Amino acid sequence: MAAHGIPFATLIDPGVDLEGAELARDIIVYQNATIGPQVSIGEASAIFMGAVVGHESQLSRCCVVAANAVLNARVQLGDGVYVGSNASILPEVKVGAWATIAAGSMVMQNVPAGATLTGVPGKIVYRLSQEELAMRTAEAKPVALRQEAGSRVA
Ligand SMILES: CC(C)(COP(=O)(O)OP(=O)(O)OC[C@H]1O[C@@H](n2cnc3c(N)ncnc32)[C@H](O)[C@@H]1OP(=O)(O)O)[C@@H](O)C(=O)NCCC(=O)NCCS
Numbered sequence: 001m002a003a004h005g006i007p008f009a010t011l012i013d014p015g016v017d018l019e020g021a022e023l024a025r026d027i028i029v030y031q032n033a034t035i036g037p038q039v040s041i042g043e044a045s046a047i048f049m050g051a052v053v054g055h056e057s058q059l060s061r062c063c064v065v066a067a068n069a070v071l072n073a074r075v076q077l078g079d080g081v082y083v084g085s086n087a088s089i090l091p092e093v094k095v096g097a098w099a100t101i102a103a104g105s106m107v108m109q110n111v112p113a114g115a116t117l118t119g120v121p122g123k124i125v126y127r128l129s130q131e132e133l134a135m136r137t138a139e140a141k142p143v144a145l146r147q148e149a150g151s152r153v154a
Contacts, residue, residue, distance in 0.1 A: 021053075024061075033065075036073070051083075054091070062140055066103070078113060079140055098128060098136050 012018065013031040021039040028046045029035065035047065036055035045063040047053060053065060054073040063077045066085040071077075075089045078097030083089065089107040096113030106120040114128030128136075 030067075042079070048085070060097070069101075080136060098133055 011028045013029060013033075016029050016031060016033050016035070018029075018035050020037050021035040021041065023041050024043040024045075026044045027041055030047065030049045032050045033047045034052045035041070036053060036057065038056045039053050039058070041047070041053070041059045042061040042063065044061055045059050045065075047065045048067040048069075050068040051065045052070045053059070054071050054075060056073060057071050057075040057077075059065070059077045060079045060081070062080045063083075064081075065071065065083045066087070068086045069083045070088045071083070072089060072091040072093075074092045076094040077083070078095060078099070080098040081095050081101070082099075083095075083101045084103030084105065086103055087101045087105045087107065089095065089101065093107055093110055095101065095107070095111040096115065098114050099111045100116040101107055101111070101122070102116065102118035104120070105118055105122045107117060107122045111117055111122075111124070112127070114133045115124045116126040117123065118125050
């Protein structure tokens, strides 16, 4: 553990407001991002410039929140969710693993795993097959195992 309880491999740009979030290893938070209170962010996730992660939101492993996207309060993202720039996710929405939220979209209700959602209000335009979902989950496992091993060493 490094100072302030921030895990060793995590990079937090100067000026980021963390507000007491719980961060796993190997996270990048770029400048001007805001992470609300009681947020948790899983391994290997990245929060880009100006993005907002609202209070009590939970991000699983390998999530990307692109520039200026807004996750309102208590949003839940599954493994590998990609949120495009300027997208907005309303409070308490759950986004399933490996879903993609297109840039500029407005997400008003839960999104199933593997769906691609575009527009305002967001509509599903594509879904990964069960095989593709299983493959992505299997590919993500080595990352998780490596991080587990790393955290035993740290
Ligand atoms: C969602 C996304 C991943 C889809 O990419 P793709 O699989 O290559 O899809 P396509 O470009 O072929 O578009 C598929 C359909 O979705 C529509 N679409 C794509 N992106 C859209 C968007 N942001 N808003 C509304 N509609 C969109 C396209 O118009 C197309 O519609 P059509 O089938 O009626 O012609 C991509 O458009 C996107 O938004 N990427 C995020 C970019 C970003 O935020 N980068 C971060 C920089 S920090």
